[in-house]
Amino acid sequence: MSKPLMLLVDGSSYLYRAYHALPDLRGPNGQPTGALHGMVAMLKKLRDDCGAEHAACVFDASGPTFRDEWYPEYKAQRAPMPDALREQIDPIHEVVKLLGWPVLTVPGVEADDCIGTLARVAAQAGHQVLISTGDKDLAQLVTPDVHLINTMTNEKLDEAGVVAKFGVPPDRIIDYLTLMGDTVDNVPGVEKVGPKTAAKWIAEHGSLDGVIANAASIKGVAGENLRKALDWLPMGRKLVTVKVDCDLCTHVAGWPALEALAFNPVDEAGLLDFYARHGFKTWKRDLEGKLGGAAPKHAAPEADLGGDRPQDPYASLPTPEVPLDKQYETIVDMSRLDAWVERLNAAELAAFDTETDSLDAMKARIVGISFSVEPGKAAYIPLRHDGPDAPEQLPMDEVLARLKPWLEDPLKKKVAQNVKYDTHVLLNHGIAVQGTAYDTMLESYVLEAHRGHGLEALADRVLGRKGLSYEDLCGKGAHQIPFAQVEVAKASEYSCEDSEMCLHVHQILMPRLEADAGLKFIYEQIEMPVSALLARIERNGVLIEASRLQAQSADLGQRMVAAEQAAYEIAGQPFNIGSPKQIGEILFNRLGLPVVKRTATGAPSTDEEVLEKLSADFPLPAKILEYRALSKLKSTYTDKLPLMVNAETGRVHTTYSQAVAVTGRLSSNEPNLQNIPIRTADGRRVREAFVAPAGHCIVSADYSQIELRIMAHMSEDPGLLRAFQEGQDVHRATAAEVFGAALDAVTPEQRRYAKTINFGLIYGMGAFGLAQSLGIEQKAAKDYIDRYFTRFAGVRRYMDETKQFAKEKGYVETVFGRRLWLPEINSGNGPRRSGAERQAINAPMQGTAADLIKLAMIAVQQALDEQGKKTRIVMQVHDELVFEVPDGELDWIKSEIPTLMAGVAALKVPLLAEVGVGANWDEAH
Template sequence: MREKIVLIDGHSILNRAFYGLPDLTNAEGLHTNAIYGFLNILFKILDEENPQYLTVTFDVHAPTFRHEMYEQYKGTRKPMAEELRQQVPVIKEVLQAMQIATIEQAGLEADDLLGTISVDCEAKGLDVSIISGDRDTLQLATEHVKIRIPKTKQGKTEIEDYYASDVLEKYGVTPEEFIDVKALMGDTSDNIPGVPGIGEKTATKIIQEYKNIENAHEHAGELKPPRAGKNLAEYWEQAKLSKVLATINTHAEIAFDLEAAKHGNIFTKEAYEYFQRLQFKNLLGRFDVEASANEVEKYFKEVTDKKAIDAIFEKACQADIVGAAISKDAGNVLPLFSHPSGYGRIALAFGKEQIYSIPCDMHTDMEYLFSRLSEVAAHAGLFVMCDIKRYLALLPGIVRERCFDAVIAAYLLNPLKNDYTYEDIAREQLHLMIDENIEESTKACYEAYTCLKAVEPMSKKLKNTGMYRLFEEIEMPLLFTLYDMERAGIKVEAEELKMYGSRLGEQIVRLEREIYEMAGEEFNINSPKQLGVILFDKLKMPHAKKTKTGYSTAADVLDKLAPDFPIVAKILEYRQLAKLKSTYADGLANFIGKDGRIHGTFNQTITATGRISSTEPNLQNIPVRMELGRLIRKVFVPEEGFVFVDADYSQIELRILAHCSGDAQLIQAYREAKDIHRMTASQVFHTPFEKVTDLQRRNAKAVNFGIVYGISSFGLSQDLSITRKEAAKYIEHYFETYPGVKVFLDDTVNQAKEKGYVSTLFGRRRPVPELKSSNFMQRSFGERVAMNAPIQGTAADIIKVAMIGVDRELKRRKLKSRLILQVHDELLIEAEKGELAQVKEILAEQMEKAADLKVPLIVDMHTGQSWYEAK
């Protein structure tokens, strides 16, 4: 039986995987889709082929003979996408870790290496399988050399196989003749010019009859169609060049060692570690489970004896650092004795060999375990958990200054992720991949161990990046403030909310009738397809955008039509009211607790800029632009004997822009408390300050805030309903007025391109990987992020400092008043009426002194018997 070698065209398969799979990145921000796709194809091939030898060939990024010939003729090849380019050295390292032979040589392309090695191996009596996405390799097919071309169909990889007979059957020419077909028809993807006017069908017919381009050229006058013969004669030099470019070198001088290509065990410890780092969790199953078991697991102990449990808690109280986890595993307890919280187990780790899982039971119930864990939190040198806020109600002993939230630390180090699990932290900080299928008791031990061991590397990284102070002085204290806000909640008048919903329902029905009357028929207003037919087929409105499923009825399309078509204005109003009813009037009612208050959740690890978000429900998204939306705030009321105080930063992002840019005119305007929008209008529109119209001021306001968000002339033209040219003029005049702003924004983008991130005044980093994208739209988005993130992030940091200060001062003075809500730049206090003066004093002092800027921080403050009145 003949031995077999598999040869893989590295760049070709990487390229196919890169464009065939959605973008993937690991925790380090490395793009991994090409590597992942390559490995999947590799495993599929090895499972099918079971070869004795294996080699992967790569191009060297240096001019080859064929490159140079083509460049003399028509320029250079398109550069490789940056996201793909960065994956090339990594796949080579992975293959090395898998003990797979690779070969590359300056002056030769990968397919030259494939051709030479295949000819050599066939001569030595081996069967050869060449894996490539490049159909040029079909010229290498013989009776013992099989070409395998992967294709993606409906998300699955299928492979076409070609021996010499298959090439003849599929293309009507032999593998050798395939070169001549390519020379005539050309190939833009390979920069082979070919002969103009000769396509695949004509080229194939010519070569079938004349066997090669040289013979065809001699009979150019006989070729059909005549135009093909005329073009071949006229472009003969180009045809000859094309044949050279299309021909794979099968006798190159290379140093190939067949013995070094022996295929052995690729599932090495080094490879396993690489797969962990790349986060290829579902490929880890190919490794020997025993070999991949983490060394630390042998130290995990489940303890059920009460005396032993007490001894463990005593030791933990004396430890310098304790990692802890609380699990919903039911442990050994009967359902009758289960804890209301659903938790049934805790885990503790305070040394490499001291990792304990402690389930509750009839004798050691969860209340007892919580009380002992609370003691540990009070006495240990440092108490570490993931998402501490979730457990604060259970662990009153936590000392604010001596606890460490691993999730918050992970978020600061990489704010671009959607969630932060202990498995992620273990993988990213400890290079520890945890099997998903382990028991709950083992998971709890892993979480506690991860908390214990991740403190040191995370603290070091936070210090190295200049974010440790941000973590210690802002983010950690903030979690306690947010917890208090969640516990306090906000009172809602349930009946008033119901009446509000009823009024909305009546108006929605009225609007439906009016829309049907104007349309001349009834239809489903919520169906984009039916709505598109009414607007664009029946009523013949302009701006129609056809999609695969019908006309687009997106907001931007309808906004253009609304001023000229009353029915469209009604439809937009209908959509707004329907959203208000479903999301707020009906939606909020589901969140009202038994105490008549909504206890939402405030998240501090969601947004990339550092802003706090609100969920269950989202109270930060209460509509404010339309009066009917603002009315929803009337249902939020203070307790009897209390009043709402709403404090809102005035133009905080523009003030931060003035500080960061150092623009003298902008700083002076804020110091003199001038109307910044009127002043900008005066400068941009060349109008005396006192003669600026309301429209000019509104337009200048759009420019002022648009600049902060990196707005383009197109975006501004859409916002103001003006031409793009006019919008560009507005922006140009703005930068002439405030030249320091232009310099600051340009410098910020350039530094982001150089460093890969931007920072706030408090040191918070926001990576901007989009700036390295090969996609223009992504890069443009990255530039806008680079401009805005330092401003928006600094505003987020400032409001956090203010929240911590306000909360701390209210408690220090032992006031009944409490902070209950934060909405971006706004704080809402439920103030006891007798404490109103003190609350206003605290708000003003803590908010205005939260940051030391070159311009004053101004706070607008209002009181009321509802959130609507206070706002």
């Protein structure tokens, strides 16, 4: 018969780890909830998974403990608990109890000692004990009946596991910790003795006592440090030893019996109120479903981690009820199709969704199509299902012919999820969809760019609904079947659900957009027009000269072989130049190069940053970098691009994604045209293969110093404004101010420094980063930054005010009102908070630049259409537009494009767009 299980949770360890692991989540009233989320998720899972009958969640009490009496410096260096975590302690204790966990907090005794005592007594009483913790100190408690689990890594430690992880058995963990010390608790050990040395000494001498007895014979610096620490080690051992005999009589009823630590029933009514107060929407819906409420039950607490932000502009808007009566229809006869066409034509707004045979929008063909005119009601038309149970279906040509007038009518308003994809699919069938007034993916993106925008995630988050997933129908991986083979009844439910949930999501999101003028402008005047334009650009594609790329591939391959052979000669032996492990062995073991940094596993790193640093003094790292650069170009571009040419068009057709980058920038994939390197001659050669057809040329147009101009506009700094308004070289003007020189006396070196400072500050660079970029001392870099802010005080004021705005609101905004959320801006984790502060400075610049280039795309295409030009936009890359221009339109393009791009917004400084012309992209750039 198996032993009953006692589950002990190191609550103090987990609340800190949850606080630092999760973003700065907030509840409805702005209260922090990150640690609370983590604790609730972990405790719910533990109780459900482990099947224990007895348990305790143990927390440290405030105030000193007996260890402080032994050693006044104990934990003296530990930073005070962050305010945002302290605010969560009482709610954490409250919810732990509501979840049915006995809670134990003993004044004057640390949580570790309570856990040690409980574990000892429970094991003696015949229990199997599982301790949930991330604290290595508790490994000393492991026995055949006491095991550890780390729920954040799912690591489980029995006796063998402790030996495998630490190199010593559980009964030697105290010795191991004594030798190493504990910097977190300010317990000194033997100086410069780490885990490997401590485990080695214990293995050699049997125990700490054995190490002490043989201290005189241990050689080297470590031996000297050991001898210096001999007087301290007894106290160190005392401090790291977990007590297992604490008196818990006044805190555990009936002690040492354990009945008081039996799990209690979950207080569901209390939990429901708690979830509502703290904004735990998903858990609240789950519990309401269990208790018989209206919301459906589904398990996905992760989807709720965004919480409700403070200053939520949508909190007061009504949420339509979830439809309970779903009326879905599968259309297999013409009379029902005609009836639905009538409904579509009569509807003020209808949603539609295509089901296809490919994710490649340029190649996808329709398998079926669905429509909805109100939430809960939809119809699916199967057209090309070919599974064994597939019914007779209506002829595709006839169906599409009857739907085409509605689909192409610009006055019939339509909504879809990722409408650009459906536009391509229908174009593949000769239907040019018009009237697509709304896109739920873009609605979500404009409202909250930092969150997920798939329809499944939106339905869960916005509607509290769980629909069928694609994997539910088609399976996963190698066993996934084509959609055409899905049973029609299931396909119909899936597609109908997509259409009507899309319509329902739109009904909720659109009022939120209309409630904010800035967001409404971004959605209606930028994102929706850009979506339609991107479909045209993707359709245009760009002409690739495959033979040129193939020649480049051959050349790169030969140079890779030469670089590899040169690396072997420098190393003195062959090795796998693609293996970081073998590179590390050659660089650091054989050649003895200095270790710059280590990986998470402790091995010397051989990443690009490390090799760059080593290249300044050693030839082999430079040769490895050369090989890697050549290999990346060859595999990513010169080999791959020719294979991606569309057989029907002879062109490469990338896909531009709008709803990815939180700043509003577009991303490009299959192929990624945004990351072709341009700082090297080899990278620029790849652009030579992007060519114009006969009788045409390539024109590149981009904004000059756009982010610096936006900084001048937003900061209103007089010095920056003057430099741009007077048409000065802004880097030279900055150098003149920083170095106190006349404009015509600025040296090239001073201009280079000023350029680095200008761009560095936009990206939140501090003195350390500037020193690295310029190769100077950090103090000198700080002096330059201080001098810059003295001369450009408006920039400093803007940065300070922007960070404060971000901390108060949780987001920053572009000039046009795009909202850029910063979930970590009030994080208790210092590095995360600092990163968010840097993003707060840069995001308005990047986001405004993204808005400007999108407005430029719209303005230019509108002019091309109005004047009947045949020029086509074939690429958009960061702040650049690339055109394919007939020779006869070149003069017009060179004259009009800069004017159109400069005129899309009136900033406090002039916008400047420049154009280049060439037979290929490299020549034009």
